[in-house]
Amino acid sequence: MLRTPFARLVGSSALSNLADGVFQVALPLVTLTVTRDPATFAVVTIALRLPWLLFALPAGALADRLDRRRTMVLVNVGRAVLLGVLAASLLAEVHGLWLLCALAFALGAGETLFDTSAQSIVPSLVPKEQLTVANGRLYAVELTTNQFVGPPLGGVLVAAGAALAVGTSAAAYALAAALLLLVRGSFRTARTGPPTRLRADIAEGVRYLASHRVLRALALCTGLGNLASTAMFAVLPLYVVDPGPMGLGEAAFGLLLVASAFGSLLATLVSERTVATLGRARTLLVAAAAPLLLPVGPALSTHVAPLAAGLAVAGFWWMVWNVITVSLRQRIAPDHLLGRVNAGYRLVAWGTMPIGAGLAGLIGSLVGVTTVFWVAAGLMLVCLPILLVVVTDERIDASEADLESAVS
Numbered sequence: 513m514l515r516t517p518f519a520r521l522v523g524s525s526a527l528s529n530l531a532d533g534v535f536q537v538a539l540p541l542v543t544l545t546v547t548r549d550p551a552t553f554a555v556v557t558i559a560l561r562l563p564w565l566l567f568a569l570p571a572g573a574l575a576d577r578l579d580r581r582r583t584m585v586l587v588n589v590g591r592a593v594l595l596g597v598l599a600a601s602l603l604a605e606v607h608g609l610w611l612l613c614a615l616a617f618a619l620g621a622g623e624t625l626f627d628t629s630a631q632s633i634v635p636s637l638v639p640k641e642q643l644t645v646a647n648g649r650l651y652a653v654e655l656t657t658n659q660f661v662g663p664p665l666g667g668v669l670v671a672a673g674a675a676l677a678v679g680t681s682a683a684a685y686a687l688a689a690a691l692l693l694l695v696r697g698s699f700r701t702a703r704t705g706p707p708t709r710l711r712a713d714i715a716e717g718v719r720y721l722a723s724h725r726v727l728r729a730l731a732l733c734t735g736l737g738n739l740a741s742t743a744m745f746a747v748l749p750l751y752v753v754d755p756g757p758m759g760l761g762e763a764a765f766g767l768l769l770v771a772s773a774f775g776s777l778l779a780t781l782v783s784e785r786t787v788a789t790l791g792r793a794r795t796l797l798v799a800a801a802a803p804l805l806l807p808v809g810p811a812l813s814t815h816v817a818p819l820a821a822g823l824a825v826a827g828f829w830w831m832v833w834n835v836i837t838v839s840l841r842q843r844i845a846p847d848h849l850l851g852r853v854n855a856g857y858r859l860v861a862w863g864t865m866p867i868g869a870g871l872a873g874l875i876g877s878l879v880g881v882t883t884v885f886w887v888a889a890g891l892m893l894v895c896l897p898i899l900l901v902v903v904t905d906e907r908i909d910a911s912e913a914d915l916e917s918a919v920s
Contacts, residue, residue, distance in 0.1 A: 559612075594619055595615075637695075663773075803826035
């Protein structure tokens with residue numbers, strides 16, 4: 513049975529992800545009031561994701577040096593303050609592109625610290641044999657608040673007033689920080705040997721990830737997938753929200769994103785059964801191939817149904833992919849390196865996001881938004897041969913056995 517500290521982590525995660533879900537709809541809709549030029553519009557997404565390219569490795573080293581729970585608390589407090597500033601600027605009607613970019617960059621920097629610490633703290637709260645179950649439950653709560661509740665609530669709140677939506681996110685972050693304070697104990701990893709410099713710690717984590725064939729391949733494939741999906745989502749509001757070709761309103765845009773959450777929630781219920789039936793390697797291959805439906809839908813049609821179906825299918829398989837790969841990192845990487853391995857993985861996996869947003873803005877401005885969707889589909893295809901050749905069940909089992917041998 514999963515213990516009370518983990519339940520409190522889940523509760524805090526629910527509030528944090530509610531804030532994320534509201535803000536992920538509010539930010540592009542606020543940006544639409546400033547510009548509808550694809551290249552300029554994408555700049556805010558670039559600012560939000562650029563910190564993963566710049567700060568992921570230092571964030572991992574800090575996650576292995578600092579108390580992970582305390583780091584998460586401080587980041588959520590900082591998020592609440594930043595969004596409070598944005599809400600005030602919206603009320604005063606003094607917001608502009610420069611302010612949106614600055615706040616997006618600061619929030620993205622905090623996200624590198626928070627997410628790396630959050631993924632690294634789970635093994636300290638649950639037994640190793642329950643990691644898959646724990647990650648599945650954590651993802652179920654996260655996606656329910658992040659995608660089911662947050663986006664439609666964000667759309668409704670923005671329709672009532674953008675400042676109200678941003679203020680709601682700020683309050684949720686503050687409550688999440690308060691709940692994390694109830695998780696007692698120290699979550700600083702034990703360090704042996706003489707003191708080391710931050711640069712040396714970063715290098716050690718990078719070497720471990722670079723030398724591990726399975727983790728390296730999974731990081732690369734996640735990076736390609738995120739490059740493609742970020743490119744698509746960076747321009748999707750221009751295509752979906754009126755006067756774009758699909759012609760939806762702001763609240764309807766928030767509701768549309770719920771389609772992905774339906775698929776993701778189903779995945780949390782059946783991911784273990786799916787893996788037991790197909791095996792981990794084959795499941796990962798399907799999880800990389802199925803989301804191709806997402807960019808192809810709007811590339812071929814301006815109707816809502818193909819896009820909604822693509823979101824649902826992609827949401828299901830993205831969730832399955834995440835449950836497997838996060839659990840694998842937690843099982844394969846030693847605890848004293850886990851923060852740095854997670855950060856190095858995220859550098860490759862999430863560092864591609866600002867590149868995807870920039871690519872989308874450039875392509876959208878030069879040849880149109882629809883071309884961005886086709887490019888995203890092509891990028892998703894690249895991962896399939898990598899998985900076929902490198903990521904096999906035998907290699908996965910051997911990697912887990914290597915850590916067990918080292919620990920014993």
